[in-house]
Amino acid sequence: MLLEIVDLYVKYGNIEVLHGINLKVREGEIVTILGANGAGKSTTLLSISGLVKPSSGAIYFNKNSVHKMAAHAIVKQGIAQVPEGRRVFGTLTVQENMNLGAFVCADPARAKKTQEWIYELFPVLAERRQQLSGTLSGGEQQMLAIGRALMSQPKILLLDEPSLGLAPLLVKTIFQTLREINASGVTIVLVEQNARAALKLAHRGYVLELGNIVLEDSSEALMANPRVQAAYLGGEATRS
Missing domain, CATH: 3.40.50.300 (P-loop containing nucleotide triphosphate hydrolases)
Known part of the structure; x- marks a missing residue:
């Protein structure tokens, strides 16, 4: 278990x-x-x-x-958690939020590989990596919150x-x-x-x-x- x-x-x-x-x-x-x-x-x-x-x-x-x-x-x-309401750091860029998620990872090469995988999962984040997180849409912020959590390479x-506050099409995308x-x-x-x-x-x-x-x-x-x-x-x- x-x-x-x-x-x-x-x-x-x-x-x-x-x-x-x-x-x-x-x-x-x-x-x-x-x-x-x-x-x-x-x-x-x-x-x-x-x-x-x-x-x-x-x-x-x-x-x-x-x-x-x-x-x-x-x-x-x-164990990593994606909180209700996303709680991204709005005054930091997408990349800086991702970097914070990797605070437990001591292997830079492994962290970089994880980041590349996350950007493949959420291509829009790769496009906006230097954009301030507070300027992202609700759906993009949710993707970032998930990506940031995954940077710690969790088992769970x-x-x-x-799905809170997101349009049905975005919900479908995130659940996929x-x-x-x-x-x-x-x-x-x-x-x-x-x-x-x-x-x-x-x-x-x-x-x-x-x-x-x-x-x-x-x-x-x-x-x-x-x-x-x-x-x-x-x-x-x-x-x-």
């Missing part, structure tokens, strides 16, 4: 937002976490990344306990709402690229409001409601589940 969350509880002050969740991700999978706003999806990703510390429970990555590690040490373990990529990234050997955990697109992309999924995992199944089974259809798919099953 590449990633395992065991009985995880998380609080913000006195408010408990995750109530003992359990989640597993195997190497090579794409796993999606579905849920309404406030369900605890982003908190789950932030906990894995070390940006939010659990009140109890454990997180294991490659069988190593990571829930007490600092966030930068977790990146060095092979966490994505928080990558995520499939390519996964095919290259990167495991993906995807938090996404667009449940239809997420389930088409993912192998398996979890449904999180009010800090509890209420469903876990293959993507196909979740698509066919009446509860999922009613809550997240507009009442209709989706066929690929």
Whole structure:
């Protein structure tokens, strides 16, 4: 098992937002976490990344306990996150943002090879590498946020709402690229409001409601589940 969350509880002050969740991700999978706003999806990703510390429970990555590690040490373990809202450094160029993503890579030749691969995935970033990131479109910023995370050469990529605010055609492009990234050997955990697109992309999924995992199944089974259809798919099953 590449990633395992065991009985995880998380609080913000006195408010408990995750109530003992359990989640597993195997190497090579794409796993999606579905849920309404406030369900605890982003908190789950932030906990894995070390940006939010659990009140109890454990997180294991490659069988190593990571829930007490600092966030930068977790990146060095092979976990990278693409945050909600992209959070690119707008006053830095595309290339400078990419360079920041490579802070854990001690091998310049390997970093350069990774960068070339990312620019192949997102040719528009190569064209704009000297452009200030704040002047990019929303879709281009999302590509940059993904590219910057990939510069750390992660084993697992966490994505928080990558389709947020993007036109449908751009969403389709980014999700196709995520499939390519996964095919290259990167495991993906995807938090996404667009449940239809997420389930088409993912192998398996979890449904999180009010800090509890209420469903876990293959993507196909979740698509066919009446509860999922009613809550997240507009009442209709989706066929690929």
